Amino acid sequence: MILGIETSCDDTCAAVVDAGGSIRSNVVASQGLLHSRYGGVVPEIASRRHLELVDVVVSDALERAEARLDDVRTVAVTRGPGLIGALLVGLSAAKAIAAARRLPLAPVDHLAGHVLASTLGPAPVEPPFLALVASGGHTFLARVEEPPAYEVLGQTLDDAAGEAFDKGARLLGLGYPGGAALDRLAQGGDDAAFDFPRSLPGEGLDFSFSGLKTALLYTVRDLGAQAAERRAPELAASYQRAIVDALLTRTRQALDREPQPARLAIGGGVAANSWLRAGVKRLADEVGAELWVPPFELCTDNAAMIAGVARFMEPIAYPGYLALDASARAA
Ligand code: KG4
Ligand code: ZN
Secondary structure (H helix, E strand, O other): OEEEEOOOOOOOEEEEEOOOOOEEEEEEEEEEHHHOOOOOOHHHHHHHHHHHHHHHHHHHHHHHOOHHHHHHHHHEEEEEEOOOOHHHHHHHHHEEEEEEOOOOOOEEHHHHHHHHHHHHHOOOOOEEEEEEEEEEOEEEEEEEEOOOOOEEEEEOOOOOOOHHHHHHHHOOOOOOOOHHHHHHOOOOOOOOOOOOOOOOOOOOOOOOHHHHHHHHHHHHHHHHHHHHHHHHHHHHHHHHHHHHHHHHHHHHHHOOOOOOOOOEEOOOOOHOOOOHHHHHHHHHHHHHHHHEOOOOOHHHEEEEHHHHHHHHOOOOOOOOOOOOOOOOOOO
């Protein structure tokens, strides 16, 4: 069994996954409420909270898996990218658990976790496949042939799609993180009420979302507070449609380049979005691609996806990992 630990941002996560990719447990202690009053994640507060929670979350993951530390063969942990202090708490906990038992340790790329989340569970996607990953910090299209490696085909040049959702939600007074709330508000609105830009920069497969956020800012300002509040569902729907359209357009272009029949998997927190989920389904039907849409708990940050990546890695034997450092930036 593989014990996974993930603390790259504001969720303290631990999971137990077996070598066949079955998820025995997947525990997430969310710090969302703690940070919501600040309108964003406060790194120092996140680190301290991880420190308080990590042991409890690991024990809980083992208990729910009906496993003991003796059953664990490898400890997998997110090495980066993410908040450096937050990452260090998870990495230190993982080193301590592994070193005490002379177990090997697998340092995992958080983004590989999102890319490969669909390789877990009873009906896993098999490589080669295309992955659309859209989260709070990252948005990219990747091609997977030999996991855990993946080739980035295009990525956002500025804001991530989740960031666009969160900033839009804040402009509409929905709190932080607001992606899910904006999704709910959009359900009752006309998505053609406002014409927001679908920015598709360059000839390749890159994304850009910063102009969209500015367009919403100006629209809300021009409407004035009262009208903006009254028309909030239309604003949310039109804004969400613009983000989802941009994601789908690039995904379609990437699928067209794939050997047919193509396979598509999605991941990252924004993959929880209802219109994106419906949109990729329609797109896959239209182009004749096979589609993997993970359950919500595998889209947002979790440790099962981190343990899952370790299945494809050669872990570092004890004591080779003791001096290993976390990395705030993508490898
Ligand atoms: O993958 P994730 O949990 O953390 C990162 O690695 O960033 O993604 C979090 C992001 C946030 O921006 C959040 O607003 C967004 O995912 N999100 C959503 C939805 N649920 C979460 N965005 C749009 N619609 C949703 N239903
Ligand atoms: Zn993430």
